[in-house]
Amino acid sequence: MKFDKPVTGGPCWTELGTDDVEAAKRFYAELFGWRPETDPRSEAGGYTVAHLGDAAVAALTPLYQESQPVAWNVSFAVTDADAAARKVTEAGGTVLVGPMEVLDVGRFTVALDPAGAAFQLWQARAFPGAGLFNAPGSLGWVELLTRAPERAEAFYTTVFGWSVNASEHYTQWGLDGADFGGMVTMDDKFPPEVPPHWLPYFAVEDVDATTATATAAGGTVLMEPTSVPDGPRIAVLRDPQGAAFGVYLATGTRGTEAPE
Numbered sequence: 001m002k003f004d005k006p007v008t009g010g011p012c013w014t015e016l017g018t019d020d021v022e023a024a025k026r027f028y029a030e031l032f033g034w035r036p037e038t039d040p041r042s043e044a045g046g047y048t049v050a051h052l053g054d055a056a057v058a059a060l061t062p063l064y065q066e067s068q069p070v071a072w073n074v075s076f077a078v079t080d081a082d083a084a085a086r087k088v089t090e091a092g093g094t095v096l097v098g099p100m101e102v103l104d105v106g107r108f109t110v111a112l113d114p115a116g117a118a119f120q121l122w123q124a125r126a127f128p129g130a131g132l133f134n135a136p137g138s139l140g141w142v143e144l145l146t147r148a149p150e151r152a153e154a155f156y157t158t159v160f161g162w163s164v165n166a167s168e169h170y171t172q173w174g175l176d177g178a179d180f181g182g183m184v185t186m187d188d189k190f191p192p193e194v195p196p197h198w199l200p201y202f203a204v205e206d207v208d209a210t211t212a213t214a215t216a217a218g219g220t221v222l223m224e225p226t227s228v229p230d231g232p233r234i235a236v237l238r239d240p241q242g243a244a245f246g247v248y249l250a251t252g253t254r255g256t257e258a259p260e
Contacts, residue, residue, distance in 0.1 A: 001133055001134055001139070001140050001141055001178075001179075001180045001181075002174075002178035002179055002180065003133070003175075003178050003180065004133050004134060005128075005129075005133070006077045006124070006128050006129035006130065007077065007175060007178075008077050008078065008079055009076065009077065009078070009160040009161055009162065009175050010076065010077060010175050010178075010180050011074050011075065011076055011077075011139065011142045011180055011181065011200075012075055012076065012077035012122055012124070012128065012129030012130060013058075013059070013074075013075040013120075013122060013129040013130055013139075014058050014059075014072055014073065014074050014075065014130075014139050014142075014200040015058060015059035015060070015061055015072070015073050015075070016028075016058070016059065016060045016061065016071070016072050016073075016239075016243055017061050017062075017063050017064070017068050017069070017070060017071060017073060017243075018060060018061070018062070018063065018070050018239075018241045018243060019062075019063055019070055019241055020240075020241050021038075021046060021048060021060050021061070021062055023240060023241065024060045024239065024241060025048065025060060026217075027214075027217050027218065027219065027239050027240060028050060028058075028060070028239075030213060030217050031210060031213055031214055031217065031219075032050075032052075032057075032136075032137035032202060032204070033052065033137055034050035034051065034052065034057065034058070034137065035050065035051045035052070036048045036049070036050050036051075036060060037049055037050075037051065041103075043103065044103065045061070045062065045064065046061065046062045047059060047061050048060040048061065052132055052135070052137045052138060053132075054131070055130070055131035055132035055138070056127075056130060056131050056132075057130055057131070057132055057137060057138045057139065058130070058138075058139065070241045070242045070243050071118075071197065071242075071243050071244070072198075072199070072200050072243050072244065072245050073110075073118060073119070073120055073198070074119055074120065074142050074198040074200055075108075075119070075120040075121065075122040075129070076119060076120070076121060076122065076160060077122055077123075077124065077128075077129060078121050078122065078123050079123065080123060081098065081099040081107040081108065081109050081121050081122070081123035082099050082107075084109065084121045084123075084159065085098065085099050085109050085111065085121065087158065087159045088109075088111045088121075088159055090158075091114075091154075091155050091158040091159050092113075092114040092151070092155060093111050093112055093113050093114055093155060093159070094111060094112040095109060095110075095111050096110045096111060096112060096118070097109065097110035098110060098121075099121070099123070104125060104126050105124075105125055105126045105127035106122055106123055106124045106125045106126070106127055107122075107123035107125070108120065108121070108122060108123075109121040113146075113151075113152060113155050113156070113196070114148065114151050114152075114155055115146050115147060115148040115151055115152060115196045116195055116196050117144060117145075117146055117152075117195070117196035117197050117198055118197065118198070119198055134203055134250065135203060135250065136203050136204055136205045136250050137202060137203065137204070138202065138203055139200055139201070139202060139203075140201055140202065140203040140248065140250070141180070141181055141182070141200075141201035141246070141248065142180065142181040142182075142198055142199070142200055142201070143181055143182045143183065143184060143198070143199045143201065143246065144156075144173075144181070144182070144183045144184070144196070144197075144198055144199075145183075145184045145186050145190070145196060145197055145198075145199060146183065146184075146185065146186060146196040147185070147186045147196060148196075149171065149183055149185050152183060153171070153183075156173065160175075161175070162174060162175060163175065163176075163177065165179060170182055170183075170184070171183040197244075199236070199244060199245065199246055200245055200246065201234070201245070201246035201247065201248050202245065202246070202247050202248075203247075203248060203249075203250035204247045204248070204249065204250060205249075205250060206249070207225045207233045207234065207235050207247055207248065207249050208225045208233075208235075210235070210237075210247050211224075211225050211235045211237065211247070214237045214239075217240070218239075218240035219237050219238055219239050219240055220237070220238045221235065221236075221237055221238075222236040222237060222238055222244055223235055223236035232248045232249045232251065233248065233249040234246060234247065234248045234249070235247050
């Protein structure tokens, strides 16, 4: 990711919805060194923020609706959640939740793109988003997996004004020339029951060691550690409750490379 703080239109936060927050706390603390802090207020609903040092890097939350899957979710920063929600529907997407106030920290929306991939809109107030990007244990890339890449390109460029940098093998999303994510077309290697989704990638110091730690802690490997040509070493993992996420080798140049 080429920026190191939340930028309007770009990914600003990621949160895990899980059916076992306590188990998730233990797993990700062991994997990334996160220090989880659960908001004690009843109205916060068990919302837990993970920290590295003093920086907030991600959240772990209970499942708030019966239909909500165990999954990582990606939030994109907007200046006006209501206007952004209207853009979503006008471009063929669906608003599932909100826009709604979240205590004093911001305004929040959950939406689906036209192919059904869930994402979130975040209008910051007291909380701008992650306080650290690209460093080990923090968010550094987001990737859309979809069976409708042309529809996705038309949708996200309309809603967020993203640039598209497409090569033969991979499409990258950007803002003002700064790439922050990519898109993978889901082919026959993906079981039909796997829905389109956004996948966060976290930086790590050693992809192979992190993969071994994840499996020892009860996780599984969806994609074995792989070195991308002209890119980083990456892997895709699944936590013990079933949420998928990616990891990539944090290097001095990884912030400008995509996990293609």
